[in-house]
Amino acid sequence: MAGDLNDESEPPWDSKLTRSKQRWAREGKFLTGKTSRPEEQRLPPGQHLTRDWPVLDLGLTPQISRERWRLDVYGAVEKPIFWDFAQFFAQPQTQFTSDIHCVTTWSRYDNQWEGLSTHDLLMACQPRDEARFVVLHSHDGYTTNLALEDFAADDALLAHSWSGAPIEAEHGGPVRLVVPHLYFWKSAKWLQSIEFLEHDAPGYWEVRGYHNRGDPWAEQRYSGD
Numbered sequence: 001m002a003g004d005l006n007d008e009s010e011p012p013w014d015s016k017l018t019r020s021k022q023r024w025a026r027e028g029k030f031l032t033g034k035t036s037r038p039e040e041q042r043l044p045p046g047q048h049l050t051r052d053w054p055v056l057d058l059g060l061t062p063q064i065s066r067e068r069w070r071l072d073v074y075g076a077v078e079k080p081i082f083w084d085f086a087q088f089f090a091q092p093q094t095q096f097t098s099d100i101h102c103v104t105t106w107s108r109y110d111n112q113w114e115g116l117s118t119h120d121l122l123m124a125c126q127p128r129d130e131a132r133f134v135v136l137h138s139h140d141g142y143t144t145n146l147a148l149e150d151f152a153a154d155d156a157l158l159a160h161s162w163s164g165a166p167i168e169a170e171h172g173g174p175v176r177l178v179v180p181h182l183y184f185w186k187s188a189k190w191l192q193s194i195e196f197l198e199h200d201a202p203g204y205w206e207v208r209g210y211h212n213r214g215d216p217w218a219e220q221r222y223s224g225d
């Protein structure tokens with residue numbers, strides 16, 4: 001009964017997850033700034049619009065079926081995750097429409113994505129206090145790093161569909177990351193695992209001269225920019 005001192009179950013407003021959410025809200029963990037910009041600022045400096053969707057990667061296309069695909073989330077998290085595609089697909093589904101900005105100067109507007117928002121992923125894995133960075137690991141050996149705040153952007157997601165259909169292998173299916181407010185090299189294709197870290201660990205392009213953060217509106221293309 002209510003108020004029973006022997007009741008061992010935690011009231012819902014004091015659950016561990018609720019406390020995490022309150023702490024993240026206090027720290028502004030999910031506040032990364034923009035999701036919408038005035039139309040005249042929509043195209044970042046030095047970019048041009050394209051209607052097609054170029055393919056850019058290291059030159060090999062991993063062929064991973066949904067049946068074989070797994071997602072491994074580990075490191076500085078309270079609740080490590082190891083999901084198969086069905087478990088991933090059973091998570092809350094979100095649809096975002098966002099623009100792509102590639103460092104090679106093409107941009108593509110109004111891409112319709114569907115999948116698991118990084119918000120919801122963070123609620124599931126619960127990063128520890130000391131977690132500050134994530135590294136995405138992909139099936140082609142590619143890696144890329146993000147500050148936790150950038151990974152947690154309001155419009156970022158682990159996408160399985162584009163324009164209402166499964167993402168094609170050449171564009172990173174079964175599942176790729178999409179972080180629209182940064183250059184597209186941060187949006188790892190063929191996502192395999194997500195590692196939460198206390199310290200930054202620059203990825204494939206970041207150690208080869210690309211900017212560590214990659215904000216298109218600040219033209220953070222290459223390190224030293």
Ligand SMILES: Nc1nc2c(c(=O)[nH]1)N[C@H]1C(S)=C(S)[C@@H](COP(=O)(O)O)O[C@H]1N2
Binds near residue numbers: 184186
């Ligand atoms: N796994 C993996 N992800 C990757 C890459 C890669 O080589 N491997 N290339 C990045 C770069 S440089 C870009 S511009 C985009 C291209 O995505 P697209 O081929 O779907 O346009 O993927 C990014 N994600």
Ligand SMILES: [Mo]
Binds near residue numbers: 056102103185
């Ligand atoms: Mo790129």
